[in-house]
Amino acid sequence: MTSKPIKIAATVVVALAAGAGIYTFTRPAATATPGAPASGSPAAAPQSTVDTAAVAAQFRDLLGNFRKIIVLLADEQSLPEGARDEARKVGQALFHENQERIAKLDAALDQLTAPTNPGRFEALDGLLRYIESDPGLYDADRLAFRELLQSMLADVAKDSSLPAIKLHKRISEDLDALGEIERNYEKEIRQIFGNLGQRAIELKRERWDDYVAQLKKLYSREQILKENGIVVPYAVPPAGSVPEAKPVPKKDEAEIFGLGLPKKTIVLTFDDGPHRRYTEEISAILKQYGVPAVFFNVGRNLGSLDAEGHAKLNAGAEVSRKLMKEGYAVGNHSFSHAQLSKQTGDKLKGEILGTDTLLKAISPERAALFRFPYGARNSEGMAALADAHLKSVMWNIDSLDWADPVPSSITNRVLASVDKAGRGIVLFHDIHERTVKALPAVLDKLIAEGYQFAGWDGTSFQVAKSSAPAPEKVPVTTGYANSWAVVIGIDDYAKWPKLQYAVRDAQGIRETLIEKFAFAPERVVTLKNGEATRNNILAAFHDKLAHGGVQKNDRIFVFFAGHGATRKLSSGRDLGYIVPVDSDPAQFATDAIPMTEIQNIAESLTAKHAFFVMDACYSGLGLTRGAGSSSFLRDNAKRIGRQMLTAGGGDQLVADGGPNGHSVFTWTLLQGLAGKGDLNGDGLITATELAAYVAPAVSSVSNQTPAFGSLPGSEGGDFVFELPGETEFLSPNTTQLSTEAIALNSKLDAKPAAASVTVKDLQGGEQKIVTPGAVPSSTRQLAQRANDRGLQLYKEKQYAAAEAQFTEALKLRPDFALAANNLGFVFYKQEKYREAARWFENTVKMDPSRAIAYLNLGDAYAKAGDAAKAKAAYKTYLELAPTAATAPAVRQKMEKL
Structure with missing residues (x-):
């Protein structure tokens, strides 16, 4: 060590x-x-x-x-x-x-x-x-x-x-x-x-x-306990001793433990706040999921009492006032978080009544609930609560977030405890970042398993109407354990016409899955050219996926770019095939892979959701459409999903020449995954949304008609991509799209926005896809999404639109340094150097260690003719990033000023 x-x-x-x-x-x-x-x-x-x-x-x-x-x-x-x-x-x-x-x-x-x-x-x-x-x-x-x-x-x-x-x-x-x-x-x-x-x-x-x-x-x-005045008795009494009678457990009516709640009902509680940062983040998460909660506040975090017993509130009280306005119950957690079982008389009453006075000063609507610190109480404390008309609320599920430093461990503990208890009150603390990180995963899982959430209605805990199923308002989140992919691209066919861009398409998809959506590289099986034989393709599914550790809570994404073929069966029905690199056109019926085999593979996979994307000719043939649903359902995580998106219909060739060395279909797909497929703006892209973006867009610029539908075995689940927030600070090193790519994107985006679109199903018929409505989001999330849209628009050189989005991000979140820098750089690109400098100055005030902002500031002042300020900014940049690749060029700039 x-x-x-x-x-x-x-x-x-x-x-x-x-x-x-x-x-x-x-x-x-x-x-x-x-x-x-x-x-x-x-x-x-x-x-x-x-x-x-x-x-x-x-x-x-x-x-x-x-x-x-x-x-x-x-x-x-x-x-x-x-x-x-x-x-x-x-x-x-x-x-x-x-x-x-x-x-x-x-x-x-x-x-x-x-x-x-x-x-x-x-x-x-x-x-x-x-x-x-x-x-x-x-x-x-x-x-x-x-x-x-x-x-x-x-x-x-x-x-x-x-x-x-x-x-x-x-x-x-x-x-x-x-x-x-x-x-x-x-x-x-x-x-x-x-x-x-x-x-x-x-x-x-x-x-x-x-x-x-x-x-x-x-x-x-043992020593730690002893130092704290505790000696644990024997688990098994020594021989000859008489065991003491076990005390009768308290009834849930005397104190609320949550044991009397209906089955699969949960109460979320958060102790020890309010915290100046984490309490508001937790309330934003709760609001996004539409679930109630109770916050137990420590009095000294709210203010103090003067000599006459009047409340003097501090900044923490504003956090609690906001919680109450948002409909959350706010209860009493004593004044100093003392162990009240050891307190008596006026000191004990002061711990209870002092905080009650502060809470009433914030709002008379405070919840008449009390939680004893550490759960430690005595008969005198219970009597004091009765006199104050307060109800004691305990818990039966402890997250241990106060002790456990790892969010995923907290998540697993809560879920295991809930699964064992089946109902109850969960103890969290709103003073930890790790609780903020663990909470969404807990809610995803509990919602998926059908739990309902109860809030305090003034007399008892009741299931809130907002936690009842409301698909149009509740977001589907990924909730996946692991992500797997099979990515195949074939240009160099031996006996079929060679292609130009299939391998590049596959590589682009692989990079997007890993870099943007955090697929682990070791779980992305990639087969290119000579690797993509029939045996290797089938082995990727049967060996690496079916027997390679895929679990029921995982997702699988499959992408194929290469040749497709079709054959008319004796029944008169056409059957589509994907063509491996070693296939012979004279006998592809035996050495290519029929779409019926893809059906069988899809049904055999253990994963919760699987999504097949086929950029091949004739790939829409021979599939039976399952009972897919275009609704954005709250219980998506419970439903098995097997879906496919194809580049064209059963009688169509697909274009192999799009921008940046991609096919038209794959380029559009990549644009959708970059964020344009998030049609309702909630930060999530479902397979249904992706199809609703890709299919009409491709049809508008080519002779292809992409098809989309569910495969046999699907129960209506929808594959989900969760968009990560962009973190790029715009600078001279930021790449923008080529003229060809911008021109195609303009055509793709020219189609009018609609609440629903009509696309082909996998059998060639038509189906209507309805875009789900946007779900509630926190201000921070809305600001991030506005910044992300601005970044897309900047890369397409739509500067006015990008400026509007970065402005919107700053309206939502005034301290958003990333958006401030990006707004400044949009001004810079439009040669508005003084305006750019002001925003770069704002950026370094918000985030004084952000080196790239000083480089941008120096460039803006240099263009504006203020050499002294430019040198100062460049100097700071070099102090922060002396070994950066751009450092020599910056030194040359300083010499020329």
């Missing part, structure tokens, strides 16, 4: 005197190694108004609690129920101790990063070096510092000096590294608890089991 030395400019070498907490300093130093600070000890800064030694100690304590929580809950399912409950209670106490510690550290970092503190950069450098490269830290340890790094990033962003900008970039890279650490563990252990550069954090990639094993050498569960 060693790390390589890391070059650090003007750093501070720190030594921690053993056991004394004394820091000594030598400076400057040219390099630092990860071993410079003592193991487990963050470096401290020169003397400032902040006690840096105390900050360092708090970092160590924070990590200690983080590790203890993991030890407490490792293999928790193997513990007896009583021991498991005690371990969770102590873990929660350690967690909330850390929350208070993080709040104090946030305040200290605010003071430490103040521009008036001359030692701020050296102090932050020391803290960052501890997180980045201390040899005593494991990868997973660093996840304990994510919230502090985010706070540090926000603080540094307020400083516009060059060292602060460089530090902002460094912290951003560290947060990216933490994201990769999280993803590494997601890949390795989906049931936890039950290539970056050398700049900063160097990933060691130790296995989670190894990490837990090392922690168990440092801590024992």
Whole structure:
């Protein structure tokens, strides 16, 4: 577990005197190694108004609690129920101790990063070096510092000096590294608890089991519990002892546990907020899915009470007020999150009544609900609730999101617990980014399995009308476990006419699946030219897919570009074939692959959804249309889907010469997958939507009539692509489409938009496809989609339309640095250099570490004739990206100014 030395400019070498907490300093130093600070000890800064030694100690304590929580809950399912409950209670106490510690550290970092503190950069450098490269830290340890790094990033962003900008970039890279650490563990252990550069954090990639094993050498569960006043009794009483009578469980009527809810009914609850960022993100997700929830607020997050007991609300109260206006129930979670089972008298009443006063000051419509912190209560607390006319709400499904650092593990735990319980109240916390990440996957699965969601109506939990099935308003999301593909392209036929663009078509589809839709490269089987024999094509389906690990919750995409053929059967029906590279035209009936074989393959696949796209002549023949549905159904995830889109009808040749070396059909398909196939603007492209875009578009510019339909075995499921948000900052390096491609796209887009389109079905008949209505989206999602549309329009050189879309994105999200840069670059391309410079200035204010924005700013000022400002912008760019490919050209620009 060693790390390589890391070059650090003007750093501070720190030594921690053993056991004394004394820091000594030598400076400057040219390099630092990860071993410079003592193991487990963050470096401290020169003397400032902040006690840096105390900050360092708090970092160590924070990590200690983080590790203890993991030890407490490792293999928790193997513990007896009583021991498991005690371990969770102590873990929660350690967690909330850390929350208070993080709040104090946030305040200290605010003071430490103040521009008036001359030692701020050296102090932050020391803290960052501890997180980045201390040899005593494991990868997973660093996840304990994510919230502090985010706070540090926000603080540094307020400083516009060059060292602060460089530090902002460094912290951003560290947060990216933490994201990769999280993803590494997601890949390795989906049931936890039950290539970056050398700049900063160097990933060691130790296995989670190894990490837990090392922690168990440092801590024992028994000792942690003992230190917290708990000794777990024997699971089996010693011989000769008399077991105590088990207490009678409380009825759900006395306290609400969720056990009395109807079958397959869930109540979502979120504790410990409101949080300035994550609470609103969670409410946006809930709104998108149309499900209710209860938020239990901690009073000190809402404000305080003066000497007369009057409420003084703070910024957190605005978050809760917004929740109430949006229809969510907001309840009481005590004032300070104390363990109320240990409180009595006025102090106990104050914890309950103080927060109730604050909630009533926000809105009289506050929910008369209370949740005891840690679930710890006594008879006096229950009596105080009764006097205050409040109802205690507990839970029977714990997400453990307060302890588990990996979102996919949280998702799996909740789903497994719900499956076991069949109903109940789920405990989440709206103060974690990992909860935000886990929630959509939980909702996707529960909705797909037919669960309904109950909200508080003032007297009881009732299923909200908005959670009843409403296909036209509820989005279908992918919900796939794994994605597989078979991509085939054949140009070099031995006995059939050679093609020019089929291999390039296949390569373009492969790249799109991997780069845009995150298909794992190892799960995209690609056969080109001589590889695409009949045996290899069938083996790809039967061996690599049918027996290669495809599960029932996976999806499979199949693309074929090559020759097709047709043969009239004795019954008079035509049968279509796809032609492998080794087929002989004289005997293709035996050595080509009939479409009936594709039917059989489709029915035999285990996956939930399969989508076949055939860019071949005569590929529409010989298929039986299944009972496909064009509705955008909420239960799409439950329905098996087997669909096919073909390039032409049974009597048609297909064009092999479109833009950029693609066939007309595949070019249009790629444009659809790039975003144009998202006809309702919800960020999802179903196979039905793709067909509704591709079929009429191809027909409008060629003699082809693409066909679409369901294959035998389909139950109406619809294959789904989820569009990722574009992240490209427009710059001089951004490529735009060729003149030929822009001309064809103009023709493709010239067809009038319609609520429904008529296309051929797979037998040559006609069918009407109705575009599903748009679903509710958060402001952030709408802004991202407007930016994405703007990017498409820019690449087609439609600058006025692109400008309008980037403007719309900024109206929806004023701090959207990506859209600000892109709007600036549209002005730049239109030679409006002063306007461009203003928007590039806005961009670097929003995101001061974004190097490309400084390059754009320098170019805009240079074109506007302001050499001094151009040089300053170029200089900052080179400071942030000294080794970039464009750096030499930028230096030449500076010399010419």
